[in-house]
Amino acid sequence: MDDLAGFLRTRRSRVDPAAAGIPVDRRRRVAGLRREEVAHLSGVSVDYYVRLEQGRATQPSEQVLDALARVLGLDETEREHLHRLARQRRRRAKVPAARVRPELAHVLSLISDAPAMLVNHRLDVLAGNRLAGLLYGRPLPGLNSARHIFLAEAERGLYAGWETCTLDVVGHLRLAAGQFPDDPGLASLIGELAMGSERFRRLWARADVRARTHGRKDYRHPLVGLLELHQENFALPGESGVEMIVLSAAPDSPTADALRLLATLAAPDDTAASGRSAAAGRIDTVAPRQGGS
Structure with a gap:
């Protein structure tokens, strides 16, 4: 229903490059940041970030997630959601029973x-x-x-x-x-x-x-x-x-x-x-x- 790769792509597309310190000219056609720009600003390799957006990288560290949250300008709710999505492959939350005590x-x-x-x-x-x-x-x-x-x-x-x-x-x-x-x-x-x-x-x-x-x-x-x-x-x-x-x-x-x-x-x-x-x-x-x- 929801995944880390898709969430990263949508958040990346909404970051203003100028606000992130990226020079912008009229030839730029990408909405938001490029993958390599996110990788550079967050201190991870371009290859690793590409694998994150393709769903091929598993278990990113807390430090990497915090760096990505900072670069992507996530608020507290979005930051917690990012960490939750990253943990999905490690721990799946049990669906609660529908009951009223x-x-x-x-x-x-x-x-x-x-x-x-x-x-x-x-x-x-x-x-x-x-x-x-x-x-x-x-x-x-x-x-x-x-x-x-x-x-x-x-x-x-x-x-x-x-x-x-x-x-x-x-x-x-x-x-x-x-x-x-x-x-x-x-x-x-x-x-x-x-x-x-x-x-x-x-x-x-x-x-x-x-x-x-x-x-x-x-x-x-x-x-x-x-x-x-x-x-x-x-x-x-x-x-x-x-x-x-x-x-x-x-x-x-x-x-x-x-x-x-x-x-x-x-x-x-x-x-x-x-x-x-x-x-x-x-x-x-x-x-x-x-x-x-």
């Missing part, structure tokens, strides 16, 4: 005034509280955020910042592909998105990686209007690849009022369960299929 489901049930979900590395929603179901306007079992953004909602749907969301999703999936290269479900999802979305194909070809841990996330809800929320991603120790996502509103804000109004409405699957579930207490859980949803 009852204790985690109980924690979600305690969050009553903010949408909260458990999401795995494929962006499958493993579990969510009632307000999360109301936000998405559908039962959470079977929801995959990447598929929802690229194939279901597109530009005119739930996500007020749709273009930014697509960048975050592709960057996340690139990181996941580097961490779990042997996951057939992730490979299947990426293939489905590439077949169904031109924007996904374009963004995937850029090989950008992103690690979003917090930030603004706006939704355009059909019943309560614009929701300006703050997203926090909490990594869960012992739950490989799984994060808890909580979407909160600023106190005493119009969005906080809108969430309270939303909580009084009936969830998509509330009718059959209304006699059995408390408003803030029901948790939807799912073990997603291998294809990523």
Whole structure:
């Protein structure tokens, strides 16, 4: 799904030669740095760097990777991704099981005034509280955020910042592909998105990686209007690849009022369960299929 050679090629093509101290004239037709220039600036032989980009060199040292990261101008997320890709042949990460511990489901049930979900590395929603179901306007079992953004909602749907969301999703999936290269479900999802979305194909070809841990996330809800929320991603120790996502509103804000109004409405699957579930207490859980949803 992702490899060291391809990542090096895309990063090399984006380096400004002038910024790297390379003289540039009008005859230069190469986008970014040449292979020999990367080799020279990072202190490795041209032959060795060529073999890296061809996938023929194995186990580059930490020092070589750090030098390449410096020359290619990688940020911290990209640097970690580079090291992870280089380790793939030595140590393959085990694909985590799709499961939700009852204790985690109980924690979600305690969050009553903010949408909260458990999401795995494929962006499958493993579990969510009632307000999360109301936000998405559908039962959470079977929801995959990447598929929802690229194939279901597109530009005119739930996500007020749709273009930014697509960048975050592709960057996340690139990181996941580097961490779990042997996951057939992730490979299947990426293939489905590439077949169904031109924007996904374009963004995937850029090989950008992103690690979003917090930030603004706006939704355009059909019943309560614009929701300006703050997203926090909490990594869960012992739950490989799984994060808890909580979407909160600023106190005493119009969005906080809108969430309270939303909580009084009936969830998509509330009718059959209304006699059995408390408003803030029901948790939807799912073990997603291998294809990523």
